[in-house]
Each structure stands twice: as C-alpha cells, then as structure tokens.
Amino acid sequence: MKLLTKISIYYISFSLVAFxxxxxxxxxxxxxxxxxxxxENLTTEKLLIVEQINYSDSLPDFRTVFGHLIEVTVFNxxxxxxxxxxxxxLFDKEKGKLxxxxxxxxxGTSIKNRGYIISIYKRLDETQNLITNIxxxxxxxxxxxxxxxxxxxxxxxxxxWGPFYQxxxxxNKYDISQDTPLELSKSSTKEFVLLNKAxxxxxxxxxxxxxxxxxxxxxxxxxxxxxLAIINSKLELLVQSEKLSEDQMHLIKPVYDxxxxxxxxxxxxxxxxKIDNNQFFAxxxxxxxxxxxxxxxxxxxxxxxxxxxxxxxxxxxxVLTMNKSLADILISxxxxxxxxxxxQNGHISILLNRKKLQISNTGQPLSIDPQKLFERFRKxxxxxxxxxxxxxxxxxxxxxxxxxxxxxLSGSIHTLIIDFSREGKLDDQNAS
Amino acid sequence: MKVLLIEDEKELSASIETYLKQENYLCETxxxxxxxxxxxxxxxxxxxxxxxxxxxxxxxxxxxxxKENQSETGIIIISAKxxxxxxxxxxxxxxxxxxxxxxxxxxxxxxxxxxIRRRNFSGKKELLFNEIRxxxxxxxxxxxxxxxxLTKKEFDLLIYFLSNKDRVLTKESLAEHxxxxxxxxxxxxxxxYTHIKNIRRKVMEKGGRDYIQTIxxxxxxxxxx
Numbered sequence: 001m002k003l004l005t006k007i008s009i010y011y012i013s014f015s016l017v018a019f020x021x022x023x024x025x026x027x028x029x030x031x032x033x034x035x036x037x038x039x040e041n042l043t044t045e046k047l048l049i050v051e052q053i054n055y056s057d058s059l060p061d062f063r064t065v066f067g068h069l070i071e072v073t074v075f076n077x078x079x080x081x082x083x084x085x086x087x088x089x090l091f092d093k094e095k096g097k098l099x100x101x102x103x104x105x106x107x108g109t110s111i112k113n114r115g116y117i118i119s120i121y122k123r124l125d126e127t128q129n130l131i132t133n134i135x136x137x138x139x140x141x142x143x144x145x146x147x148x149x150x151x152x153x154x155x156x157x158x159x160x161w162g163p164f165y166q167x168x169x170x171x172n173k174y175d176i177s178q179d180t181p182l183e184l185s186k187s188s189t190k191e192f193v194l195l196n197k198a199x200x201x202x203x204x205x206x207x208x209x210x211x212x213x214x215x216x217x218x219x220x221x222x223x224x225x226x227x228l229a230i231i232n233s234k235l236e237l238l239v240q241s242e243k244l245s246e247d248q249m250h251l252i253k254p255v256y257d258x259x260x261x262x263x264x265x266x267x268x269x270x271x272x273x274k275i276d277n278n279q280f281f282a283x284x285x286x287x288x289x290x291x292x293x294x295x296x297x298x299x300x301x302x303x304x305x306x307x308x309x310x311x312x313x314x315x316x317x318x319v320l321t322m323n324k325s326l327a328d329i330l331i332s333x334x335x336x337x338x339x340x341x342x343x344q345n346g347h348i349s350i351l352l353n354r355k356k357l358q359i360s361n362t363g364q365p366l367s368i369d370p371q372k373l374f375e376r377f378r379k380x381x382x383x384x385x386x387x388x389x390x391x392x393x394x395x396x397x398x399x400x401x402x403x404x405x406x407x408x409l410s411g412s413i414h415t416l417i418i419d420f421s422r423e424g425k426l427d428d429q430n431a432s
Numbered sequence: 433m434k435v436l437l438i439e440d441e442k443e444l445s446a447s448i449e450t451y452l453k454q455e456n457y458l459c460e461t462x463x464x465x466x467x468x469x470x471x472x473x474x475x476x477x478x479x480x481x482x483x484x485x486x487x488x489x490x491x492x493x494x495x496x497x498x499k500e501n502q503s504e505t506g507i508i509i510i511s512a513k514x515x516x517x518x519x520x521x522x523x524x525x526x527x528x529x530x531x532x533x534x535x536x537x538x539x540x541x542x543x544x545x546x547x548i549r550r551r552n553f554s555g556k557k558e559l560l561f562n563e564i565r566x567x568x569x570x571x572x573x574x575x576x577x578x579x580x581x582l583t584k585k586e587f588d589l590l591i592y593f594l595s596n597k598d599r600v601l602t603k604e605s606l607a608e609h610x611x612x613x614x615x616x617x618x619x620x621x622x623x624x625y626t627h628i629k630n631i632r633r634k635v636m637e638k639g640g641r642d643y644i645q646t647i648x649x650x651x652x653x654x655x656x657x
Contacts, residue, residue, distance in 0.1 A: 225534070226441050226533075229441070229444055229512070230444050233443075233447030233451075233534070234447055236602070237447055237451060239600045239602070239651075298611055301627075302611075305622065306619065339619065340617050
C-alpha cells in the first residue's frame with residue numbers, strides 16, 4: 001500500500017471513530033439540554049396552575065391547543081403529593097400515527113385542603129426534528145471538513161514526500177555492478193537530505209567492497225590456475241610410469257580425481273568472475289537452434305545410451321546478439337544438465353521461439369531447495385562429482401543479457417524456461 | 433620431428449617436454465618471448481606450442497612473426513586465459529589449434545599429431561599401425577584390409593588411442609576429448625567403457641589383436657605390442 005493511501009486511510013478511520021463517538025455524545029447532550037428546558041417549562045406551568053388553585057380556588061382558563069394539552073382535575077378530599085415527567089406516545093388522528101409527547105403529572109393538595117391532579121402534555125416531535133436537523137448539519141459540516149483535510153493532506157504529502165519517492169526510484173534502478181556511483185536528487189527537507197547522504201555513503205562502501213571482492217575472486221582463481229596445471233601435468237606423467245604398482249595407482253587415482261575437480265571448480269569460478277566483470281564484450285548474432293543442434297549431436301551417443309527420447313520443437317529461428325562462447329556455454333550447460341539428471345528411458349523436450357527457450361526433462365526429484373538451484377555449489381547428492389557451478393554459470397549469463405530464467409517442477413518433469421524478452425524483466429522490477 | 437615449446441612456467445614446460453620426448457619428438461623449450469623469437473629466427477620447427485601470456489611479450493606476436501615468414505610450422509596456442517577473444521584472435525592470425533590450461537598432456541599430444549598429419553603433404557594422409565589402417569579424412573578404418581564400421585565417437589577414441597600409444601589415458605581425459613569439459617560424469621565413463629568394448633570386438637572380429645588394456649580404475653592404455 002502506498003504511503004499516501006495509508007495515511008489517508010488512517011486519517012479517515014480515526015476521524016470516523018472520533019465523529020461517531022462525538023456525534024453520540026453531542027446527540028445526548030443536545031437532547032438533555034432540550035429536555036431540561038422542556039421539563040422546566042412544564043414545571044413552571046404546573047406551578048402557575050397550582051398557585052391559581054391555591055389562591056383563587058378555581059381552575060385557570062386554559063386554551064388547549066393540540067400539542068399542548070392541559071388537564072386539571074380537582075377533588076374535595078386531599079391527595080398525596082406525587083408527580084413525574086416522562087416521554088409518552090399519543091395517537092394523532094389527523095396524521096394517523098403515534099406522536100411523542102413530554103408528559104407531566106402532578107398530584108397534590110391545595111391550601112384549601114383539596115386534592116388535584118395536573119396532567120400537561122407537550123409535543124416532542126418538533127423538538128426531535130430540530131435535534132435531527134442540527135445533527136444533520138453537523139454531519140455535513142464534518143464530512144466537508146474531512147474531505148477538505150484529506151485533499152489538502154494528500155497534496156501536501158505528495159509534494160513533501162516527493163524527494164523520498166525520487167530516491168526510492170533511483171535506488172530501484174540502481175545496480176551496484178554498474179560503472180557509475182549512486183546519484184540521488186537534492187531535497188530541501190532535512191530528513192531526506194540525511195537519508196540521501198546515508199544512502200550515498202553506504203552505496204559507495206558497498207561498491208568499493210563489491211569491486212575489490214570481484215577483483216580478488218578473479219585474481220585468486222587466476223593465480224590458482226598455474227599451480228593446478230603443474231600438479232595435473234606431473235600427475236599425468238606419474239601415471240605413465242611403468243613401475244607403479246596397483247596399490248600405488250589406487251593411491252594416485254583419488255589425488256588425480258581431486259585435482260581434476262579442483263581445476264574444474266577453478267575454471268568455473270574464473271568463468272563466472274569473467275562474466276561478472278563483463279569481459280565477454282564481443283557479441284555477434286547467434287542462431288540459437290544451431291547451437292542446440294550442435295550440442296544434441298555432441299551428446300547423441302550418451303542420449304542413446306540412456307535411451308532418452310528428444311522432442312524438439314523449434315517454432316521459429318531465433319537469433320540473439322550474444323557472445324558466441326557464452327551462448328555456447330549457456331546452451332551446452334542446459335543440455336548436459338538435462339542429460340545428466342535424466343533417468344533411463346526418460347525424455348527431453350526442447351521448445352524454442354522468439355520469446356523463450358524451454359527445456360524440460362524427466363528426472364529424480366530435486367534434493368535441494370528450488371530457490372537455491374542457481375546458487376554456486378548447490379548440487380544434488382546424486383550428481384556425484386559435479387562441482388555444482390553449471391547452473392550458477394547459466395544464471396550469470398542470463399543476468400548478463402538481462403534474460404530471466406525460471407524453474408518449474410510438475411511431477412517428475414523438471415523445466416527450465418529462459419525468457420529472452422528484456423521488457424518482461426523491466427515489468428517485474430516495477431511491480432516489485 | 434621438431435617441436436618448440438614456448439611456456440614461461442618452468443615446471444609446466446618440463447612436464448610437457450618430458451611427455452613429448454617420450455613420443456620421440458625433438459623438443460626444445462623457450463621460457464621467454466625473447467628466447468622464443470631467437471629460436472624461431474634460427475631454426476625451422478614442425479610445430480610450435482605457444483603460451484599467449486609471456487612475461488616479456490605476447491605469444492600472439494610470435495605467431496604473427498612466424499606467419500610473416502610464410503612458415504609452414506603448425507601452431508598450437510596454450511593459454512590460461514579462458515577467453516574467446518584470445519582464441520579468436522589466435523586462430524584468426526593463423527594458429528592451428530587452441531588449448532586452455534589446464535589440459536591433458538595426452539590431449540596436447542593428440543593435437544600435435546593431428547596437425548602434423550594434416551600438414552604432411554608429401555605422405556599419404558593415413559595412419560598405419562600393425563594390421564590397422566586409418567584414413568582420417570574419410571573416417572575409414574581397415575583391419576587386415578577389411579573395413580570395420582565405427583561410430584563417430586568410437587573413431588575419435590581409436591585415433592586418440594593411436595596418438596597416445598603406450599600411455600595411460602585417464603577416463604577424464606577421454607571424456608574431455610570426446611565431449612569437451614562439460615561431460616565428465618558417470619554417464620560418459622559408462623559410455624567410454626561400452627565403446628572401448630565395441631572397438632575391441634570390432635577389431636578382433638576382423639582378426640585384429642586386443643590392444644586396449646584397462647588400468648586399475650584409472651583409465652585405459654593402448655599397447656603397441
């Protein structure tokens with residue numbers, strides 16, 4: 001949810017709660033004010049009538065109008081003092097409905113020792129209408145104020161938070177591996193100036209570390225190459241020796257295997273750091289289906305040996321501008337992957353069109369988290385001597401050319417989909 | 433057969449030299465660009481193995497110099513730089529082959545033989561070994577003058593063995609020779625095992641001898657007697 005929306009929602013909900021509570025209290029207060037007033041009037045009238053009864057011993061002359069009804073009954077014997085005021089409903093024949101009244105009843109004994117009952121009704125519906133009207137006016141006023149406040153708040157927030165969104169956008173677009181350092185726009189708000197400063201400082205530090213790490217990786221892999229080559233060559237000479245016994249050979253074998261593994265690891269890492277450092281800049285137009293053909297041909301015998309059925313669906317010729325050896329490595333890694341992890345009598349399906357390359361293969365279930373499939377040194381227990389860099393290299397090449405890759409599993413079918421459309425990736429970034 | 437090895441890493445140079453000398457090549461070494469330049473100006477070589485990154489110069493310049501002299505020398509680049517640019521520029525200026533370090537000595541040996549075979553204009557482009565006769569260009573193999581049918585990979589295997597007679601060829605080196613670096617898995621070792629069996633059978637069916645020996649889980653060896 002956007003910041004401004006969130007603020008507005010908080011604002012509206014708090015105001016609404018405040019208004020509901022306020023409105024309730026206001027309603028009670030205004031009602032009680034009106035009723036108190038009304039009851040005072042009724043009491044005054046009653047007192048006037050009692051006074052008249054006391055002094056003149058006669059009933060005053062009331063003009064009874066509807067809505068203000070006075071009934072006085074006088075008795076010869078005295079009456080206990082008693083009285084109350086309550087709200088009651090009377091039926092109005094003209095309007096044909098019940099109408100609320102405030103009703104005063106007072107019983108008592110006059111000075112002349114005569115009892116009386118005074119009953120005064122006063123219409124309430126007009127008062128209630130008045131209260132309703134006041135409340136309605138208040139509601140409208142409140143709604144108008146709230147709308148105005150939200151409006152003002154929204155637009156002022158937008159301009160206040162503007163630099164923040166700008167910073168956010170710059171950060172989003174920023175890639176630590178690109179050549180230029182992070183540039184953030186200026187702001188007049190102190191907090192944002194501080195934020196931008198902190199971010200710039202942090203990104204500089206990260207960039208420095210990133211580049212020195214990259215350099216270290218490449219240098220380390222590079223420096224390891226020669227010693228490894230020497231070990232390899234000496235081992236190869238050693239196994240040629242006629243004097244070696246079987247026991248000695250069995251001792252040399254693991255050393256040879258381990259060294260081979262190390263060399264492969266080293267070459268893989270070197271390749272990754274070279275891709276990382278963008279050292280494969282020579283690009284040309286590459287026909288992808290040709291590379292697929294070539295690789296399938298290269299591994300034809302192993303495919304036959306495992307009795308794997310290859311289904312190939314080239315929907316249209318696809319030409320990509322890539323570095324030739326990287327394109328080769330990409331495709332061959334994917335295809336060997338689909339062969340290595342395949343099962344006897346399995347199948348491989350390859351689908352190629354302008355948008356994507358999809359390679360599916362039957363295989364054992366993954367023994368690693370699919371999320372980590374493209375990480376370095378991630379490998380299933382079954383892949384034996386593999387150094388676990390194949391898919392990491394694939395991912396590296398994919399990143400370099402801003403393609404995307406996705407892994408899907410349905411049943412025992414593993415699918416890797418490479419999406420060639422760069423726009424797709426940009427959309428993803430915006431959405432996230 | 434005269435070979436010049438231009439490689440600045442002493443120990444690596446020594447290993448290659450040892451291996452090639454066992455193949456009865458006349459192998460000379462140069463550790464620097466200057467030494468190499470001197471030697472190519474003084475002597476004629478059948479094949480030159482050159483490292484691209486030398487302490488005092490670029491191996492590519494040596495290739496250019498050789499090519500200016502219209503030399504018929506075969507050239508193999510060996511480079512630690514696993515980069516296509518080197519490979520392309522090297523092959524572009526006339527190198528015959530390119531090997532990335534680290535490589536198997538047996539692979540280097542096979543490449544040298546292949547170049548020399550291709551450059552051997554006078555002689556017939558044939559490989560002869562006892563009762564086996566191979567015409568590489570036609571991909572034909574005769575045993576006792578009877579044609580045997582080998583698959584492409586079996587054919588490659590046989591040539592590789594014949595290039596490295598009496599050598600222990602590790603399974604890894606065979607797999608890499610057949611498929612490149614990516615296919616060093618149990619699958620490929622199984623495949624190699626099956627196809628070596630096939631080669632043996634096909635050669636023996638036509639009265640050939642069984643030359644291929646298994647070496648204690650390490651690999652195989654093609655015996656010359």
